[in-house]
Amino acid sequence: xxxxxxxxxxxxxxxxxxxxxxxxxxxxxxxxxxxxxxxxxxxxxxxxxxxxxxxxxxxxxxxxxxxxxxxxxxxxxxxxxxxxxxxxxxxxxxxxxxxxxxxxxxxxxxxxxxxxxxxxxxxxxxxxxxxxxxxxxxxxxxxxxxxxxxxxxxxxxxxxxxxxxxxxxxxxxxxxxxxxxxxxxxxxxxxxxxxxxxxxxxxxxxxxxxxxxxxxxxxxxxxxxxxxxxxxxxxxxxxxxxxxxxxxxxxxxxxxxxxxxxxxxxxxxxxxxxxxxxxxxxxxxxxxxxxxxxxxxxxxxxxxxxxxxxxxxxxxxxxxxxxxxxxxxxxxxxxxxxxxxxxxxxxxxxxxxxxxxxxxxxxxxxxxxxxxxxxxxxxxxxxxxxxxxxxxxxxxxxxxxxxxxxxxxxxxxxxxxxxxxxxxxxxxxxxxxxxxxxxxxxxxxxxxxxxxxxxxxxxxxxxxxxxxxxxxxxxxxxxxxxxxxxxxxxxxxxxxxxxxxxxxxxxxxxxxxxxxxxxxxxxxxxxxxxxxxxxxxxxxxxxx
Amino acid sequence: xxxxxxxxxxxxxxxxxxxxxxxxxxxxxxxxxxxxxxxxxxxxxxxxxxxxxxxxxxxxxxxxxxxxxxxxxxxxxxxxxxxxxxxxxxxxxxxxxxxxxxxxxxxxxxxxxxxxxxxxxxxxxxxxxxxxxxxxxxxxxxxxxxxxxxxxxxxxxxxxxxxx
Numbered sequence: 001x002x003x004x005x006x007x008x009x010x011x012x013x014x015x016x017x018x019x020x021x022x023x024x025x026x027x028x029x030x031x032x033x034x035x036x037x038x039x040x041x042x043x044x045x046x047x048x049x050x051x052x053x054x055x056x057x058x059x060x061x062x063x064x065x066x067x068x069x070x071x072x073x074x075x076x077x078x079x080x081x082x083x084x085x086x087x088x089x090x091x092x093x094x095x096x097x098x099x100x101x102x103x104x105x106x107x108x109x110x111x112x113x114x115x116x117x118x119x120x121x122x123x124x125x126x127x128x129x130x131x132x133x134x135x136x137x138x139x140x141x142x143x144x145x146x147x148x149x150x151x152x153x154x155x156x157x158x159x160x161x162x163x164x165x166x167x168x169x170x171x172x173x174x175x176x177x178x179x180x181x182x183x184x185x186x187x188x189x190x191x192x193x194x195x196x197x198x199x200x201x202x203x204x205x206x207x208x209x210x211x212x213x214x215x216x217x218x219x220x221x222x223x224x225x226x227x228x229x230x231x232x233x234x235x236x237x238x239x240x241x242x243x244x245x246x247x248x249x250x251x252x253x254x255x256x257x258x259x260x261x262x263x264x265x266x267x268x269x270x271x272x273x274x275x276x277x278x279x280x281x282x283x284x285x286x287x288x289x290x291x292x293x294x295x296x297x298x299x300x301x302x303x304x305x306x307x308x309x310x311x312x313x314x315x316x317x318x319x320x321x322x323x324x325x326x327x328x329x330x331x332x333x334x335x336x337x338x339x340x341x342x343x344x345x346x347x348x349x350x351x352x353x354x355x356x357x358x359x360x361x362x363x364x365x366x367x368x369x370x371x372x373x374x375x376x377x378x379x380x381x382x383x384x385x386x387x388x389x390x391x392x393x394x395x396x397x398x399x400x401x402x403x404x405x406x407x408x409x410x411x412x413x414x415x416x417x418x419x420x421x422x423x424x425x426x427x428x429x430x431x432x433x434x435x436x437x438x439x440x441x442x443x444x445x446x447x448x449x450x451x452x453x454x455x456x457x458x459x460x461x462x463x464x465x466x467x468x469x470x471x472x473x474x475x476x477x478x479x480x481x482x483x484x485x486x487x488x489x490x491x492x493x494x495x496x497x498x499x500x501x502x503x504x505x506x507x508x509x510x511x512x513x514x515x516x517x518x519x520x521x522x523x524x525x526x527x528x529x530x531x532x533x534x535x536x537x538x539x540x541x542x543x544x
Numbered sequence: 545x546x547x548x549x550x551x552x553x554x555x556x557x558x559x560x561x562x563x564x565x566x567x568x569x570x571x572x573x574x575x576x577x578x579x580x581x582x583x584x585x586x587x588x589x590x591x592x593x594x595x596x597x598x599x600x601x602x603x604x605x606x607x608x609x610x611x612x613x614x615x616x617x618x619x620x621x622x623x624x625x626x627x628x629x630x631x632x633x634x635x636x637x638x639x640x641x642x643x644x645x646x647x648x649x650x651x652x653x654x655x656x657x658x659x660x661x662x663x664x665x666x667x668x669x670x671x672x673x674x675x676x677x678x679x680x681x682x683x684x685x686x687x688x689x690x691x692x693x694x695x696x697x698x699x700x701x702x703x704x705x706x707x708x
Contacts, residue, residue, distance in 0.1 A: 119562055120569045124612045127558070144612065179554065179615050303606035306599065 003131040004029035004162040006169055007095065008037050010138035013171045016066050018042055018057060018429055020050040024070020026110060027097030029162035031068070042429070042458060045450035047074050049422035051081020051152075053454075054092040056426030058085075059409050060385060062216060064145050065426060068095040072110030075156075079118060080416060082152045086121035087413025088237060089214055091146040098158040101129065115156050123151030131164040135171050143175035148182025149301035150214050182300060186317030186325055193313050194272070195329050197294050201270035203338045204230050207253065210237025210412060211275015211299060212319050220323035221274065222246065228331045231342050233261040235276045236398055237412040244402045250342055256395045256544070260345040267341075270294040275319045277413075278308040298322050361515045366537045369396040369467055369544075372518055373439070376465070377402035379522045381435045385409070385427045389420035389440035392473035395544035397439050406434075418447030424462045425454055435463065435526065442468040442495055452505040452531075461531045464507075466498060469540040477543055498535045508532040546575065547601045548593050548625050548697045550618040551608060555581060555588040559613045563590060566611065572596065572604050576629075576672075576694030587615065593672075593695045620699050627697040629672045633682065634658070634665045634689040641685060652678040663688060 001009075007030055011019065020042045023031045034041060044050045047069045054065025069078050075096040085092045098104065099111045115125040124144050126137050134157075141153040198204055212221055218241050225232045225248040232242050233253045242249035251261040265271065270293055278297070297304075297311035298319060305314040315322060361368045373396050380386065388397035388410040401408055409427065411419040424438035440448075445466050455462055472490040479487050502509035508530055512521040525534045553559050560579060567574050575593040582589050594604055608617045637645055649656060649666060652674065658665035668678050672695050679690075 115558070116561070119565050177612070179612050301610070303603065303610050306606075307603060310599065 001166050001169055002029065002033065002162065003128075003134055003157070003164050003166055004033040005036075006131070006134040006166045007138065007157070007162070008033045008039065009169060010135055010171060011039055011066065012037055014064065014138070014142045016064075018426075019066045019068050020044055020053040020057075020426065021068040022047045022050060022070065022074055024072075024074050024097060024110065026071035026099055026159045027068055027074070027095070027162075028070075029159060030095065030097065030157075042425070042454060044422065044425075044454055046448075047077035048079075048081045048418075049425075049448060049451050049454075051078050051085060051092060051094060052416075052419050052422035052448075053426035053429075054094075055081070055085050055088075055090045055419075056387065056409060056423030057430045058091050058426075059213075059423075060407065060427040060430035063091075064142050065090070065092040066095070067092060068097075070097045070110070071099055071114075072112045074110075075112050075114035076117065079114075080414075082118055082154065083121040084411050084414040084416040084419060085152040086123070088210055088411065089150045090152070091150040092152045093141050093145050094152060094154050096154065096156045097162070098127070098156045100160045101158040102160070104158060115154060118154050121152070122154045123149075125154040126156065128155065128157040128161050131161050131166045134161075134166065135169060136175075139172045140175040140177060144177075144180065148180070149211075149299075149304070182318075183302070183316045184300075184318045184321055186298070186315050186322035188325075190313060190315045191322070191325050191329070194296050194315065194326070195332060197270060197296070197313065198228070198230075198332045201294065202335065203268045204270040204272065204335060205250075205264050205268040206230055206232045206272045206274060207235065207265065207276055208232060208238040208241040208274050209235045209276025212238060212241045213275075215275065215300065215319035217275075217318075217320035217323050218242075220320055220327060224323050224326050227327065229334050229336075229339060230272075231264060231335075231339060233257075233264055235412070236410065238276060239398060239401060239410075240403045240406070240408040243404060245404075248339075250346060252398055256398060258349065258399065260342065260349045263345055264342050268293055270296070272296045272298065273311070274298045274323070275300075277304055364515055364539065366514065366539045367512055367518065368515055369393070369536070369538050369542055370400050371515060372467075372512070372536055373397055373400040374402070375518050376437070376439075376522055379519075379526055380406065380437065382406065384435035384437060385424070385431065387420040387424040387427060387436070387438045389438065389444040390415045390417045390474075391441040391444060392469075392477065392542070392544035393439050393441045393444075393467045395474070396467070399544075417444040420444065421448045421451045421462070421464060422454075424464075425451060425460050428460050428462050429458075437463040437465065439465045439467065441473060442466055442470065442492055443472045446492075446495060449501060452501070452507065452533075455531050456505050456507075461529050463525060463532050463534070465525075465534045465536055467536050467538050468495075468498070469538045469542070470495065471540045473540065473542075474544060476540060480543075498533060502533040505531075510534045511537070513537045545598065545601060546593060546595045546622055547604070548591065548620050548622065548627065548695065549604065549608060550620070550625075550697060550699075551590045551592065552582065552615040553588050553590055554613045554615065555586050556613065559588070560590070562611060562613060563592075563608070566607055567592075567594070567604075570603070570607060572600060572607075578694040578696055591695060591697050593697075618699060620697075625697040625699050627671055627695050628669060629675045629695050630667070630669045630693040631675050631679065632657075632665060632667055632689075632691045633679065633687060634663060635682060636663050636686045636688055638662070645682070645685065648678065648681045652681070654678055
């Protein structure tokens with residue numbers, strides 16, 4: 001048995017279904033050995049997308065996504081995908097081929113120090129120096145990626161190690177790491193403290209982030225909010241934790257959040273932050289949020305607590321286990337006045353927003369993006385997976401997405417353009433029975449539309465909406481406000497005709513150019529289970 | 545504020561780079577860093593002295609603990625530890641300043657470990673403050689070469705906690 005055989009055997013032990021990748025000489029032994037297994041390989045069209053597809057797969061299944069690429073440029077191309085997974089704490093394992101061990105360090109053809117390059121955005125990385133270490137390293141890598149605070153693990157493996165003979169293959173039952181023991185259970189004393197403070201508080205609020213999804217704690221959080229009647233807001237990564245029609249839910253906070261969510265955060269006297277980083281885009285002045293309120297910060301990563309804001313009650317632990325412990329406690333007093341106030345804010349804002357939207361819809365010559373997203377969400381299947389890209393389309397998606405029983409993915413931390421289509425590919429492979437829709441702008445589309453070939457090759461029917469305005473909309477919008485309409489390097493003239501792109505990749509194509517046809521066109525778009533590209537024409541002056 | 549982080553780490557290649565990279569990426573200061581093997585060859589001890597505000601110093605400890613190659617981090621203030629530093633300084637002397645230098649060495653407990661007609665090498669091992677104090681006395685003299693280890697530190701003995 002060779003090292004490469006051992007690698008794929010480990011993947012089978014980990015019940016890996018798919019490997020997203022791009023071959024090259026330095027990873028050729030691995031891709032040769034994988035032919036002897038039932039693991040399915042997906043050839044992406046650029047290495048970065050292998051990591052994004054693994055990311056979409058991981059977010060859909062809760063399992064580790066796997067990508068494998070070659071050395072040098074293959075490895076450096078996947079860096080953005082690794083960084084994207086790191087920023088959102090998504091469990092993926094990336095295997096990179098490396099030049100022969102004896103040549104490492106001599107700058108030979110296609111050699112790159114990928115572990116060095118990725119050090120600051122992997123959870124951990126390995127350079128395999130001995131073929132007999134493969135089973136242990138693989139076991140550890142999968143465990144590290146998908147425990148504690150999830151994240152990408154990189155395994156760099158020289159070609160000679162892949163070819164070397166392994167003495168005896170023993171896949172360990174568990175990873176034994178003396179340096180890594182993630183805290184799972186929340187401290188009982190701290191949990192009691194939270195409840196003691198809740199009893200004194202009159203305006204508590206829960207702010208949920210992506211950590212709640214990663215811990216699969218959505219139900220526990222919903223139950224806690226409902227049982228204790230505490231309002232909930234979310235960060236961008238926390239979208240989908242609460243169902244949109246949950247009476248305790250008050251939308252997204254932050255720069256791009258809604259006014260009542262932010263107002264609720266400002267006026268609260270106690271914030272329970274769960275699985276959120278308190279980063280600049282969601283909390284504008286982290287220092288100030290503790291000024292006149294109690295901050296409870298729950299996170300599986302102790303380093304996250306107190307990084308951006310000093311909490312009064314830090315609570316380290318797995319979000320699911322902490323909220324399950326919360327739910328064992330007797331429910332606290334009710335906050336009727338507070339909830340009534342928030343509901344009034346919400347109603348007032350929503351009414352105004354709706355009136356304003358109807359007015360815009362009536363006047364618009366092209367499609368009003370918010371109206372489109374709302375109607376799209378209404379027509380999606382209950383459990384559809386919605387992948388938003390980055391840019392104005394993301395803001396419109398986040399602001400108007402309606403969560404029922406589906407999932408919502410986006411590149412929140414890194415804001416990587418071109419994430420949505422490859423991530424949607426991973427999601428669709430993970431749940432072939434579910435509707436998977438990627439919503440993307442025309443800028444990001446041109447960063448990743450080579451993946452339409454992957455979809456075509458492997459018959460992966462993803463629905464793609466391209467919100468097209470001929471500009472890099474979010475930067476244009478920034479230049480509009482900050483530089484008085486001095487638009488610099490944001491004009492996308494020269495972009496291809498999308499109908500021809502769709503034709504070239506044998507996709508159905510639908511064009512939507514005005515508000516009156518939104519409903520019918522979406523019906524046609526979602527009417528079958530084939531790959532469809534929908535072009536939605538939006539005025540460049542629309543503000544997200 | 546200064547703080548000392550005494551870290552037991554896996555004695556593997558790349559660990560120093562990973563730890564140094566962490567300080568660089570997160571804009572933490574490294575005032576000094578020393579690395580050496582422990583009694584167990586598989587484990588090295590890294591003593592890092594850093595300075596910053598309370599939040600930064602706390603973050604450093606948490607981020608160090610997060611590193612998978614770090615087995616254990618002991619954090620303490622200077623007052624809670626025994627810190628020592630070694631310096632070797634080669635200077636050029638003349639008849640006028642020779643006596644002063646030798647007197648200073650005697651006062652500060654430094655030793656002359658190498659000597660020629662015009663040059664001498666002095667060794668001093670003491671707390672970082674006293675090492676600095678001694679080096680300050682050499683300011684007017686031409687230093688030819690200087691090598692300094694950085695701070696080594698262990699926590700002060702507390703019978704009960706150390707017995708555990």
